[in-house]
Amino acid sequence: MGRAGDELLGRVMGVVAREGLGDRSLRDVAAQAGTSHRMLLYHFGSRAGLVAAIVARMEADQVRLLRGLATGAESPQQLIRALWEELTRPEVLPFVRLFLETVALTSRGPSEDLTTPWVDATAELAVRWDVEVDPAVTRLGVAVVRGLLVDVLGGGSIPDATEALERYLSSLPEPPLQRSGTKR
Template sequence: MARNTARREELAAQATDYALNHGLIGLSLRPLAAEIGTSDRMLLYHFASKDDLVATMLRISNDRSVQAVRALPRSRSVRAAVLDLWRVSTSEESDLCHRMYVEAAALGLLGREPYVSVVREANEHWVGALADHLVAAGCTRTRVERAVTLLDAAFMGLQLDLPLDPDESKRKRVVSDLADAIATIAQS
């Protein structure tokens, strides 16, 4: 049984890499399986269904984003923490992970099971990592929920607009303004 668990984890990681590079939209088990060196039947042997596989890929993708946040060194201030979090959130790997989340939403997966539970859990881990980083930088626990709600919503909106707005200087100004706003919330 342990071998099957290890194989399932290996297939899940490979499938996640595939989906991060090819997307969830139009995902078909046969091309996925061929790319990772197995068959669609073996995928269904290790995963109860395509939904189970996709839910697992969403978990792994989110875990990677959370790990990137948790790997950040402590920021010197709340304002700097926002800028550091933006930098890690827009890194190539984290950006791909966020795009997978957006694709899942676009496909309507996030409103039905098993995705509702997976995304709820993933969001709790993501927001927890953001909150912990802000608290370590000086935000109080009483203010962090408000700060993280604004931060998470703003990051999602900005990341959705990234491919549409090539003006890097405008985006830097907006992220700087966001950092100022979060720092104000943390101090008030």
Template sequence: MTDSLSGPRSTGRDALLGRAIGHFAEHGVGDTSLRALAEAIGTSHRMLIYHFGSREGLLAAVVDVVEQGARDTLARMVEEARDDPDPFEAGMRFWHLVTDEALVYGPLFFELSSHAMLGLPHAVDLRERLVTTWLDALVEMWGVRGVPKRAARLQARLDLAVARGLLHDLLLTGDRRAVDAAMRSYARTAVDALVGTP
């Protein structure tokens, strides 16, 4: 998700943002002050203020990167789904991609989601994007398979709820085997009901 921010060519603002996201992914945002964050990531409070203006400015930048990462993942998912004749396999490939990222960034994603629920300024835009953006992509995936739009939208909401619930389960239990098995069962049922066997 943050590879473009932490590569060898990254300098200044992007490098600091990449390190901040890495720190928050590992330790959470909580009430971390800019001074504490600066010390943890090897920079100065002054540099964080220079690049981001405030803690809220930094958190808004973090939200933008996390959300862009989600959009990039969705774009890959939709593109691959178009080319794969088997919707079950396409869905499971996407699931594995999402779970790999969630093992690193999932706690930060869920923490920022809670900030959006609370209406915190740096995350308020996420209220819409964390649902609508994903629903639209899932509807498109089902639409590619010939599923009528109304049925696709209902299924997309179920897909999103199940996927996020299972990611939450994974992050709490660490039991990827059980979570993957549950997703396989769910995906097989959904595909058979809506599309049938390719």
């Protein structure tokens, strides 16, 4: 997708993050984003293509965020806490809602693997931190965070979900981290 498609996708994501996607027509979404449904079809091929592009963009943005947050984290647990804080900010929650809505829409047919990029990014970070990470534990962590986000968006409280996340994190071994050849 070119620059124009990227910019259009950003506008569409802003609209549907505020108002939801649901069964809204492409015409309605396009009008709200200041474009035409034909432009959406040109860039994304179909409604399903638009939904897939939203999911792909959001996942890529979140994995990028994870990598950025890792620079200040002293442990995997601190990294997960920092990510949780970011994902539960009031201005970010509409995009989390949009992500979960679009994932639900893509689950009706073949879709992209949305967890492997997190497993891969975690493996890269583990090498940098000189720790071993079990891919199954990473998948479990992704599932826990996503499940707690569903809880929050479904009416649960952020403090209660954060407490549950802390309980999960306390069950994980905190590996000693090695950086620059010295133990921390």
